[in-house]
Each structure stands twice: as structure tokens, then as C-alpha cells.
Amino acid sequence: DWTPAAFVQETVDKIKAQVGDKKVIMALSGGVDSTVAAELIHKAIGSNLYCIFVDNGLLRKNEFETVLDSYKHMGLNVKGVNAKDLFYGELKGVSDPEKKRKIIGRLFIEVFQQEANQLKDISFLGQGTIYPDVIESVSVNGPSVTIKSHHNVGGLPEKMNMGLVEPLRFLFKDEVRRVGREIGISDIFLGRHPFPGPGLAIRILGEITPEKVAMLQEADAVYIDGLREAELYDKVWQAGTILLPVQSVGVMGDERTYEFTVALRAVTSVDGMTADWAHLPYEFLAKMSNDIINKVKGINRVVYDISSKPPATIEWE
Numbered sequence: 238d239w240t241p242a243a244f245v246q247e248t249v250d251k252i253k254a255q256v257g258d259k260k261v262i263m264a265l266s267g268g269v270d271s272t273v274a275a276e277l278i279h280k281a282i283g284s285n286l287y288c289i290f291v292d293n294g295l296l297r298k299n300e301f302e303t304v305l306d307s308y309k310h311m312g313l314n315v316k317g318v319n320a321k322d323l324f325y326g327e328l329k330g331v332s333d334p335e336k337k338r339k340i341i342g343r344l345f346i347e348v349f350q351q352e353a354n355q356l357k358d359i360s361f362l363g364q365g366t367i368y369p370d371v372i373e374s375v376s377v378n379g380p381s382v383t384i385k386s387h388h389n390v391g392g393l394p395e396k397m398n399m400g401l402v403e404p405l406r407f408l409f410k411d412e413v414r415r416v417g418r419e420i421g422i423s424d425i426f427l428g429r430h431p432f433p434g435p436g437l438a439i440r441i442l443g444e445i446t447p448e449k450v451a452m453l454q455e456a457d458a459v460y461i462d463g464l465r466e467a468e469l470y471d472k473v474w475q476a477g478t479i480l481l482p483v484q485s486v487g488v489m490g491d492e493r494t495y496e497f498t499v500a501l502r503a504v505t506s507v508d509g510m511t512a513d514w515a516h517l518p519y520e521f522l523a524k525m526s527n528d529i530i531n532k533v534k535g536i537n538r539v540v541y542d543i544s545s546k547p548p549a550t551i552e553w554e
């Protein structure tokens with residue numbers, strides 16, 4: 238019978254045997270998989286695991302600082318790399334969703350490779366690949382038709398020419414969570430909603446600017462904190478805020494405004510392949526609308542996305 242405790246013991250032994258006293262480099266994303274994988278490798282080889290956590294400027298509000306801090310508390314040997322300006326610079330003027338994904342994927346590899354080159358004698362690449370990634374490596378929408386190209390911290394190995402350490406390769410998501418719990422990883426990581434590799438870039442429809450990112454981060458933080466406060470966060474599979482590329486007329490005091498709209502998205506799902514829009518309470522939505530419009534400068538309208546997948550997708554791009 239499979240148990241998390243036995244898995245951890247066996248996996249740590251295997252990593253020790255595979256890696257010996259050589260060095261492993263690994264990119265962390267703040268998500269469940271890379272965090273659990275890193276902690277397993279860390280248990281096996283300690284500070285011979287070199288972790289890289291890249292700030293692409295497209296993470297949630299305060300996410301980079303908070304997550305980097307948590308990694309350090311876990312004792313991981315981690316370097317935070319601020320690459321915001323590089324990403325903003327290359328994304329400037331780009332509106333096409335697939336182009337955005339390609340640019341972000343390419344820059345991520347470049348940044349990671351540059352960090353890897355600065356470290357000497359790295360023999361292995363650690364990755365948080367899980368079984369569903371292995372069986373459908375093309376896209377979450379199925380292996381035959383690519384509706385959206387998929388970029389996350391996977392996709393590194395061929396070019397890097399290193400051995401792979403993938404401790405979660407045969408696990409499903411719920412097993413990864415159980416292993417994580419077994420080795421004491423905080424619920425902040427284990428219970429976290431999925432977040433796409435390209436981050437807020439695909440939740441800002443059209444062109445990305447640092448100002449739009451900041452606006453969306455504020456609105457999104459109100460929404461996500463609100464979900465947690467109302468104890469709704471764990472009841473939905475994923476939630477997020479989308480900044481629409483339209484401005485509309487509003488009124489504030491006796492002034493006319495002409496500002497942006499955000500759409501709130503929350504879905505229930507098992508695996509992200511299909512999803513239903515979450516029937517959040519009207520009172521909650523009303524509060525979110527008020528809070529966002531009152532707190533976030535530049536937004537005067539909030540809408541709720543009531544589309545399911547299919548035919549819609551979870552993300553808007």
C-alpha cells in the first residue's frame with residue numbers, strides 16, 4: 238500500500254543514491270509541486286540543492302517577497318532574482334496571448350540559464366513534474382490540439398544538458414499534497430489555488446504595462462483576501478481577477494469617471510480540464526464590487542464571469 242511516509246523515505250534514499258555529493262539546480266514557482274519536490278531533494282542533499290525563484294513582475298501582490306521568505310524559513314538554499322524590467326520591456330506593445338506566452342517562456346529559460354551558468358559544477362536539474370504533466374505534456378486541453386501553449390517551470394531540460402531529478406514523476410496532485418503534509422510543508426503552499434506560469438500577463442487582456450499590473454494586483458488582492466475571509470477560498474478550485482481592455486463611464490461624487498473594468502473569476506473543477514463557474518453568494522460579490530471600486534484607483538466597474546469550460550476556458554487568454 239502506498240503511504241506518504243514510505244514514499245518520502247524511499248524517495249529520499251533514491252535521490253541520495255542518484256545525486257551523491259553532486260549539485261542540483263531547480264526553479265521554484267511558489268506552487269505546490271515545485272515546493273514539495275524541492276523539499277524532498279533538500280531532505281536528501283541539503284544545501285547542494287540550489288533553488289532559483291524568479292520575479293517576472295507578473296505574480297500576485299507581494300507574492301514574490303512572501304514566498305521567498307517562506308522558502309528561506311524552510312531552510313532552502315534559494316536565490317530570488319528580480320527580472321521584472323526584463324519581462325516588462327520585452328512584453329511592451331504585445332497583445333497577442335500566444336506571443337505573450339512565448340516571450341515569457343523564453344525569458345524564463347534565459348534568466349534561469351544565466352543563473353545556472355554562474356554556479357559551477359551543477360550536474361542535475363530538479364523539477365516538480367507530476368504524473369499528469371508526463372501523460373499530457375502538450376497542453377491542459379489535451380495532447381492533440383493545442384488551444385493554448387503551456388508555459389511553466391517545466392520545459393527546461395533538453396537545452397540544459399543535465400540529469401533530471403523528478404521525485405514526483407509518478408504522483409497525482411492529491412498524493413503530492415499528502416507527501417507535502419507528511420514533510421511539514423505549510424498549508425499556505427498545499428492549499429494554494431493553481432496559478433498559470435505566465436501569471437497576470439494572461440489576465441491583462443491586451444497590452445501589459447507596469448501600471449496595469451499594479452492595478453490588477455490591488456484588485457486581485459482584495460478579491461483573494463475576501464475569499465479567504467468569507468471562507469470561500471477552499472471551496473473553489475481556482476479564482477482570479479481579469480483586467481479588461483475597456484474603459485467605461487462612471488460617476489464618483491459629482492465627477493464623471495472613465496475607467497477600467499475587472500472581471501472576477503471563480504471556478505469549481507477536479508483537474509482544470511472542465512470547470513463550472515462558482516455560484517458565489519450575491520452578498521459576497523456585492524462586497525467585492527464595493528471594496529474593489531472604493532480601494533483601487535482606476536477601476537469603476539466589476540463584473541462576474543458566469544461561463545463554464547467548455548466552451549469558455551478558465552483563463553481569458
Ligand code: XMP
Pocket residue numbers: 338377378385386387388389431432433434435475509510546549550551552553554
Ligand atoms: P484554461 O484557461 O486552459 O486553463 O482553461 C486551465 C488551467 O491551466 C492554467 N493555465 C496555465 N498554466 N501555463 C500554466 O502553467 C499556461 O500558459 C497556462 N494557461 C492556463 C489555468 O490557470 C488553469 O488552472
